[in-house]
Each structure stands twice: as structure tokens, then as C-alpha cells.
Amino acid sequence: MRTKIVTALAFVFFITINAQDKKWTLQECVNYALENNISIKRSELNIELKNEEIVNRKSGLYPTVSASTSQRLTFGSAQDRVTFRRVNATSHSTSIGINAGITIFNGFRIINQVEQARIGLEASKYDLEKLKDDISLTVVNSYLNVLFNKENLKIAKSQIEVSQKQVSQISRLVEAGVQPKSNLLEVEANLANDEQKVVTAQNSLDLALLDLAQTLQLDYVGFDVENIIVNTPSELLMYDKALPIYKIALENRSEIKSAKLNVLSASKGIDIAKSGFLPTLSFNYNFGSAASFLDLASISNKAFFYQLDNNKNNSFSLSLNIPIFSGFRIKSNVNSAKINYEISQFNLEDTKIQLRKIIERAFMDAKAALKTYVAAEKNVTSQELSFKNSQESYNLGVMTSFDFEQVKNRFLNAQASLINAKYDFVFRTKVLDFYVGKSLID
Secondary structure: OHHHHHHHHHHHHHHHHHHOOOOOOHHHHHHHHHHHHHHHHHHHHHHHHHHHHHHHHHHHHHHHHEEEEEEEEEEEEEOOOOOOEEEEEEEEEEEEEEEEEEEEEOHHHHHHHHHHHHHHHHHHHHHHHHHHHHHHHHHHHHHHHHHHHHHHHHHHHHHHHHHHHHHHHHHHHHOOOOOOHHHHHHHHHHHHHHHHHHHHHHHHHHHHHHHHHHHHOOOOOOOOOOOOOOOOOOOOOOOOOHHHHEEEEHHHOOOHHHHHHHHHHHHHHHHHHHHHHHOOOEEEEEEEEEEEEOOOOOOOOOOOHHHHHHHHHEEEEEEOOOOOOOOOOOHHHHHHHHHHHHHHHHOOOOHHHHHHHHHHHHHHHHHHHHHHHHHHHHHHHHHHHHHHHHHHHHHHOOOOOOOHHHHHHHHHHHHHHHHHHHHHHHHHHHHHHHHHHOOOOO
16 A cells, blocks of 8 residues: 555656646647637637527427326216206316417518527637637737746846856955955945846746746646747838738738628617517417216216317417507617617727727837837947957956946846847737738747
């Protein structure tokens, strides 16, 4: 028993270690989010409800059939039908019936309701696509944010190496009596400041990983992503204007298609409401029979099935219902449907306006990010040359540690700004690609 417990614990420990060692790729993150996100699952269930609504609406096109039976027991005072005297008697009676009916015409109400339900189903599918796109975009943004913070941490750690070399160099010079101890204290303070920057960068990375793990609805402990090479952005945008992107999005985006279907659904709502003005024609068929028994010596009761056969009856009926006045209820329903139709048209126009605003903002953000990246790249080149020259001057003793620290900080800030501009531009271009229907993963 003890051996089994140890084996089980070892297996769990092995699985845990493997889970912690796993590094998630961008494709895996997106796929996991699309397969496990609660909002997506809820939307998928809503689609199933829409399917059931179609089935429910179609049921009005089919006939209804029902069967019924009843049993009655009576005892007490009764009149003898032979002697006409009051006697105590017990009687049993059984009745059976079958009813069938179908609506032949009701102003095409049921047909329009079925069509409206189908339109609602298609709109729900487009809503699901929109939700998946939004979640994918969020995951990609969070993933890039993790990579950005990893590069920031890498730069911060590299600065510590520079500071450690300074401390080692100044320590030797102080021991040799070439420089005062105050210079050593100054570079040690600079090293402590760089170590604090590493802690800050590590905290930012941890928060970025936490944000991505929570987006995926995963446990944060041991969560990490695979490092991928993010290519240096091109100094040219693929698109000169936002209008071509908007035109493509207008034809392909799920939210536009869903809004258009909502307009069509509202139009069907008007037809459904107007059907209240039209007559309704229905057909019904009824079959019935009965058998009874009276507990009297003077009465001869026929056999049960004999009575059912002799007493059976059939009836057929056509029912025509013509609305004449309904207290303006139908007219009010039609007016309400027309108002809903106008609202759906405004919703479509508003969706188009919002889409255009988003694309125009994304385009301007991408242009601004590109300019920022180009400027940051030039700044890094200049600051790197300045840093190398200052490092040589510092090593030769012609530059103070304070001045060198200022140059080093400018170089560090320039590198951080370049990384930030790089990932910002990459994400902005991904957003533009997203609206023209390109994959976010490529």
C-alpha cells in the first residue's frame, strides 16, 4: 500500500514538473482560448437554442394528434328504466376519443416565424465569429506584451553586467590608491539602482504572464510562453489609406453581417405582425365512442367492445376565423414591428460607423507607431555610439562615474523605447491585418 502511494505521488510530481516546463506557443494560446473560453461556450449554447427555436416554430406547420379516455363511476339512487321505480344502483361508463387538427392558413405567420428563427440562427453564428476574433486579438496582444517585457528584462540584466564590471574596475583602482573610495561608493549605488530596475522589469513580466494566463483561464503558477522571433518592422505600411481596409471589412466582418441579418429579421417581424389582419383557416377531425354498464337485474348490458363499436362517431370540421376588431392590438403590433425595423437599420449604420472609426484609429495608430519606431531606432544608434565612446573615456579615467551613468541610462531608455515601439507597431499592423481578414498568427 505504501509503495502504491509513493508511486502515485511520484507520478503527480512528474506531471506537475512537465506542466511547469511547458512553454506555450502563440498558436497554442489562441487555440486553447477558442476551445475553452466560457463566453465562447455560452455563445455556442445560444446557437443550440436558436436551432431548437427553429424546430419549435416548424411544429406549427405539422398536424397535432391527441387521444383521450375517461372512466366514470356512479352509485346511489337511480330510476329503473323498466319499472320506473327509484332503486339503489351502480353504473360504470367509459368514453374514448381521438382528436387531430392542422392549421391550413394563418396569414403565413408560421412560415415567417420559421424564416425569422433561421435568420436569428445565422446572426448568432456571426456573433460567435466576432467573439472568437475579439478573443484571438486579446490573446495576441497579451502574448506580445509578454515578449516585450522579456526583452525589457534582458536589457535590464545586461546593464547589471556593465555596472558589475565598473564596480570591479573601480575596486582595483581604489585598492591601488588611484581613485578615492567615494567613486567606488558611487558605482556601487549605480549597481544597486540597476538591480532595482531588474526587479521592476521582472515584476512587469510576471504581471504580463498573469494577464495572459487569466485571459486563457489557466493557473498562473509555472505558466510561461515560448520565445518567438519578432522580425524588425518594415519602414513601410502595407496600406496607404484606411478607406481600402474599411471597404474590405465592410464586406467581410462578422458584426456587419450580423447587423444586416438583424435588419432582415426585423422585416420578417413586420410580416408576422401583419398576419394578424388576415383570416385563419384550420381543419379538425374528432373520433369518439363510449360504453356504459348499469347494475340492475332488469337491465341487460351489452358487451364492452360491442358498445364501443356501436357507439362510435366521427366528425370533421373546417374553422375560419376572420379578425374584425381587436381593440387596435394588431395595429399596435405592426407599428411596434416597424419601429423595431427602423431601430435595426440605425443599429446597422451605427455598426458601420463604429467599424470605420476603429479602422481609422487603428490606421493612425499604426502610422504613429511606425514613426515612433523609426525615431527610436535612430535614437538607439546615436545613444549606442555615445555609450561606447563614454565607456572608453570612463575606462581611461577622463569621465566621472556620474556622467557615465547618465549616458548609460540614456542608452538603456533608448533601448526600452525601441522595444516598446517595435512591439506597438507589430500589434498595430496585426490589427489592420485582422480587419482585412488575415490570420493573426502569421
